[in-house]
Amino acid sequence: MVIATFLFLPLTAGLADANNGDVSDSGVIPNEGTLVPAPPVSEQHATLPVEQQNGGCSETNTGGQICISTSQGGESSQPSRAAAAAATDVPCDAEKVKWIYSRSKSCGIFKMTMTERDTKGEPLGTAELEAKAEMSLSASRLQWNSHLTVSYVKTTGKLTTPTVNVKLTAGCTKSCTAISPSPWFGSQSILPGGTLQGDVTYQVASPNKNDNIRANYEAYITQPGTLPTDPNASWGDPGNIRCDNEVSANPGCVYTVVKPLVVLPISQYHDAALTYLFQQKTQVEKWGEPGWEMHREADERIAESHRTYTCRTAAEGAVSTPELFVYMSSTIPDDSCDEYPFAATKEGGSAPGQCNDVYFTTDSNGGFHFHQANPTKPLSADAPCTRGHVKSSDNTNAGLDLGRQVQSLRILPGESYQLYIEQ
Template identity: 30%
Template sequence: MPQLSTAIEETAPVCSDVPAGAASPTAGPGVLCTRIAPLPSPRSSILADPAHDDDDDQGSGENGVSSCSVVANSWTEQRLSYCYNLNLTSTFINTKTGAVSTAIFMVVGQATLKPRSGSWKEDGLITMVSGGGDLASAIVKFVADCSSPCSARQENPLLASTGVLMAPGASAASSITYTDSPASGDEDFQVPNYSFFSPPSRVSSTNNPVVWSSLSRIRCDKTMERNTVTGCVVSDVRPVLDLPIDDKYGAAAASYAWAQLYLSNHPGAADSPLTRLDDKATRIANRTNTCEEGSTVPFVRDDDLVPTDSCDEYPFAGTYEGGTNGALCAEIVPLLENGSWNFYEFDHSRPVTKNEPCIRAHVPLQQNTDAGSKYSGFISSQHVIDGEKFTVNLHF
């Protein structure tokens, strides 16, 4: 090992090779070097054991975060949340006197969707900010609905039926429960719709409502885990797997980052998203093709070079982009040396060109497994279904 360390140090990539203006993860306390240097030869080698199916466990995901913008007349959406903050103006013309009266209302709503439930709750508040003349007080009515088979139930039924008497400074809470029950294997798309009425309380009148709808569709489906789990997400918001290059994910995340930055197809980047593959048999076959006996060039484990060495493929086996014959992948060895991630060409006979469609990296087994668990948790927590695109955010 001392001889190997010396040889690697002598041929280590120079970090000035990182292209100017390269996107994160080249920024921050860590550094990714782009040049691939050859490893010395010969090396002790043994055939690899299967290391990890990156999509075969539940992992530990993250809950959705719901937050609303304080900017008036805004709509904010995340993968598992949406909210709105609207200023509405109500104008009333008295046909008898010709007097024009105006009132201003602030309507806010916030909801958190659930990756393992077909129901979600939207909580809101309606405040009468100002009003005068005939609109010194108003009967405020607020109704929400969604298309079948989705249903919307107003938890404040008075607000949805007869309306609530309000004067400037008064507020009324709004709470709506939406429920969708897609059939097994199916998905529904919903756009919540809203109607807001605010006629004057002292004058008999008709009132045209202010109407608006969600800016993006909400997808509820029952396709996950063999069509047994229902979940709802804002489908127009593309899910992002956030994976830090840190002590936990280390060489695995660094390898994905190198592939994303320097392979010509930039797998997992915003301009080249990956596609979720749900079928387990195909996922297993993908891994076999890249890292195991399906590859025409066997993966050779080298525990002297990388302790507990294992094959880590990217794009993931659990994607439609995965499953390439491992002989066609760039085979790299990521090593953290003096605070920099340096990358080495494992096989002299197969030089890395950066035009390969994939990588298979020599990664410590625990980091390989932890990265796979993170990916599995992401699939579950963000309810990423078969055929859905996602990106990978790799950073220090």
């Protein structure tokens, strides 16, 4: 694969499993078989529990108290791939107190209960509120927004008044500042069933890839006539944000809790994508799948040496050897050698004689089939690499898309990433 070089910098998830029913238990691969791609995905998600939860009390003008308790718990999960049919925004589940992340977005739910107590400390009633923070980072700027919503869910008992005043401020750590920290002006009144919403803006003065930036929020919740203790509820976004200027001409930021997931569709890149899928679904070394992540090689000179070494090519008609990749130009117009793992990875540069050499056909029903391409080298399930006979345009276009996703996902030199091949 030829990886695009952008600007001045060299560049070198429920998941339905594709399978190959033609691979035997012994690991021997026949000289042809079938590949079944997985359904489309949109992005990779991960969840973390809510952190930094606090509550507090404020005295009322009648000698009672307004106390705020906050929701506890939440859950963590390993990164999982989201179905493409889902909305492009990170989904928030109001029934669960947690943060959910993609590489560039997050959504968090935080629940609060206001309890009004009389002069003897006995509860009179409660008001339940829910705060939601939806953040969208920028892959090309050091400034981004978070949309904040507070919803008044319901009351219980007999509150002196159902009206609640809410003030909300946002902040962030390390080199980050909230340049517009309040989503609305001052303290605003809200009644049951109502909502308050607005945006806050964050900015990082200078990128630093080692900066584990986190956002945090403070709420001031009172009834009319109470004396607020500031703040009486607070919580934090546990997802670390990394901002850097090492991937493209523009600095940008991502959540590091989610591993980068590069997606290349067969519908766009044809035999190039099938080459990568073949390695993942027939080999012991399933490069790009979970547990077999690849690591970006940003030095174009090293990537080119990988490419030249692995793709030792010869014109059609040359005598085949295990090392030579002999073009099949009469049957594959503009044939090229597409190597996998990519040359622009730390895992690239495999010895050419170790790679499986394959070409692909598509049947009348749209099924994908692989075939042994080198008569001197039977296909093996233990091969660390694959060399596919791929049209040069598909090879180049897949490399261009990989380069674009390196930038949009902000994959740093040496950082690991996964590859997903979809229909």
